[in-house]
Amino acid sequence: MYTDLMNDSTNPAASKSLKPESLKIGGKPRPEYVKKPPVTLLTKAQVAQLQADKILPHSSSTQDTLNQSILNQTTLNKETAGQIHLQDNHVFNSSKKNTSVDDAYFSVQDLIVGYDDTIIVNGLSLDLQQGEIGCFLGYSGCGKTTALRAIAGLEQSRGGKIRLSNQRLTEQTARTTFAVAPAKRGMGMVFQDYALFGHLSVAKNIAFGLNKWSAADKKARVKEMLELVELSEHADKRPSELSGGQQQRVALARALAPKPKLLLLDEPFSNLDVVLRESLAMNVRDILKRTNTTAILVTHDQNEAFALADKVGVMDKGKLVQWATPSELYHEPVSPFVAEFVGEGAMIDGIIKEGHVETALGDIYRRMEVYDASGHPQYCEYDYPNGTPIKVLVRPDDIIHDDESTQTALVVGRVFRGANYLYRLQLADGQTVLSLVASHHNHEIGSQIGILPILEHVVVFDEKDINATTWSEYDRSERVEEIR
Numbered sequence: 001m002y003t004d005l006m007n008d009s010t011n012p013a014a015s016k017s018l019k020p021e022s023l024k025i026g027g028k029p030r031p032e033y034v035k036k037p038p039v040t041l042l043t044k045a046q047v048a049q050l051q052a053d054k055i056l057p058h059s060s061s062t063q064d065t066l067n068q069s070i071l072n073q074t075t076l077n078k079e080t081a082g083q084i085h086l087q088d089n090h091v092f093n094s095s096k097k098n099t100s101v102d103d104a105y106f107s108v109q110d111l112i113v114g115y116d117d118t119i120i121v122n123g124l125s126l127d128l129q130q131g132e133i134g135c136f137l138g139y140s141g142c143g144k145t146t147a148l149r150a151i152a153g154l155e156q157s158r159g160g161k162i163r164l165s166n167q168r169l170t171e172q173t174a175r176t177t178f179a180v181a182p183a184k185r186g187m188g189m190v191f192q193d194y195a196l197f198g199h200l201s202v203a204k205n206i207a208f209g210l211n212k213w214s215a216a217d218k219k220a221r222v223k224e225m226l227e228l229v230e231l232s233e234h235a236d237k238r239p240s241e242l243s244g245g246q247q248q249r250v251a252l253a254r255a256l257a258p259k260p261k262l263l264l265l266d267e268p269f270s271n272l273d274v275v276l277r278e279s280l281a282m283n284v285r286d287i288l289k290r291t292n293t294t295a296i297l298v299t300h301d302q303n304e305a306f307a308l309a310d311k312v313g314v315m316d317k318g319k320l321v322q323w324a325t326p327s328e329l330y331h332e333p334v335s336p337f338v339a340e341f342v343g344e345g346a347m348i349d350g351i352i353k354e355g356h357v358e359t360a361l362g363d364i365y366r367r368m369e370v371y372d373a374s375g376h377p378q379y380c381e382y383d384y385p386n387g388t389p390i391k392v393l394v395r396p397d398d399i400i401h402d403d404e405s406t407q408t409a410l411v412v413g414r415v416f417r418g419a420n421y422l423y424r425l426q427l428a429d430g431q432t433v434l435s436l437v438a439s440h441h442n443h444e445i446g447s448q449i450g451i452l453p454i455l456e457h458v459v460v461f462d463e464k465d466i467n468a469t470t471w472s473e474y475d476r477s478e479r480v481e482e483i484r
């Protein structure tokens with residue numbers, strides 16, 4: 001995935017490290033970057049006690065940790081000296097919910113949608129609070145649009161429940177078949193192709209859904225919407241006289257004008273160029289937040305999803321693999337599929353040895369975010385037998401470049417990104433990792449640079465996780481190859 005872009009060996013500015021003095025700390029790496037051996041390795045009995053106290057989950061298997069996921073968010077004050085705060089960095093979480101589905105402003109529970117004999121959306125569940133923006137992110141054909149259309153009532157569901165603002169919209173069970181008509185759901189939609197009326201002015205497009213409003217209210221609302229999307233001076237123009245980004249803002253204003261309870265956006269930026277896409281996504285987020293609009297976006301573009309959404313659901317083959325904040329998706333992916341889909345990084349090989357993972361970057365101990373009285377983190381053993389093969393997800397920000405480090409890696413590729421270089425680095429055993437380094441650190445391909453791996457918050461997968469991943473057939477071979 002990274003190789004094509006990363007073979008720039010021709011940059012004339014390439015030279016030795018230009019690391020400024022201010023980044024050096026007395027010739028030693030910064031203390032927080034030093035790889036520490038565990039201060040304390042908790043015994044099995046101590047871990048069992050933490051588990052009995054429901055501070056730690058009972059098993060490291062993904063399914064169990066998912067079931068125990070709520071524990072991941074627990075902050076505990078314990079009277080016994082020492083254990084004051086828990087957040088196990090290896091407990092994955094796809095559903096950090098503090099509210100039950102019925103309490104949420106918008107909720108979908110076990111939604112099933114299909115065409116003929118084929119199930120397209122398979123048991124989708126999620127919730128949003130009022131004013132939150134959610135997003136379905138996934139490859140083409142995974143069922144994003146079908147899920148959105150079922151929420152809008154444009155596709156009939158075969159199972160599950162949908163609730164919005166204390167109202168039941170759909171319920172399909174063995175006993176009940178109930179569905180509110182699409183027009184009565186109080187939803188607005190914004191489409192990829194804008195779907196504006198070419199023969200109407202911008203103002204009349206925006207007024208289109210307000211036919212039941214009084215003339216005065218309608219006029220005031222259109223004015224308000226034009227101001228919101230910063231198109232007041234274009235009110236009398238036809239859509240064809242506007243740019244793509246402006247047309248999409250008209251479509252947004254038209255959808256928001258009737259004050260929908262839920263706004264659905266289906267790939268709204270995909271007709272726009274890449275630069276405009278991200279800036280418009282931020283602009284749209286700002287507008288939705290100012291109007292406290294609850295919304296769901298469909299996209300296959302991770303940057304767009306992260307720029308706009310509070311919660312992102314990664315979909316694969318009709319299933320929601322993980323529903324979480326962008327940060328959780330990036331740092332705590334539940335599977336290698338999510339890890340690969342939502343960000344850059346490399347999977348490196350590891351092997352279990354006496355409860356920790358040995359890798360080419362160094363040993364990884366299972367940090368529990370349980371601290372002793374002096375504030376030292378506590379560690380315990382991974383629950384795998386000696387010799388278990390492991391894959392470790394290493395993000396570019398886990399590898400810090402430091403000239404003073406004795407550990408080095410070979411620069412085999414790089415991409416200039418303005419403020420940063422993304423380096424591809426080869427380790428002694430031939431495996432590669434990525435590292436994001438400020439662009440004044442300019443190293444030629446073929447040079448060795450000092451690195452400090454920060455292995456405290458990496459994510460560890462076993463073979464079971466990898467085999468259990470619901471890969472899209474389309475990507476399976478390519479991605480399995482990448483992991484290798």
Ligand SMILES: Nc1ncnc2c1ncn2[C@@H]1O[C@H](COP(=O)(O)OP(=O)(O)OP(=O)(O)O)[C@@H](O)[C@H]1O
Pocket residue numbers: 115120138139140141142143144145146147300
């Ligand atoms: N009306 C239909 N009848 C039969 N199959 C359909 C229909 N609409 C969609 N499908 C199929 O359902 C699957 C999911 O389609 P959907 O449009 O939901 O995917 P998507 O994730 O939104 O993809 P894209 O990003 O390409 O829009 C596809 O295999 C598609 O061919």
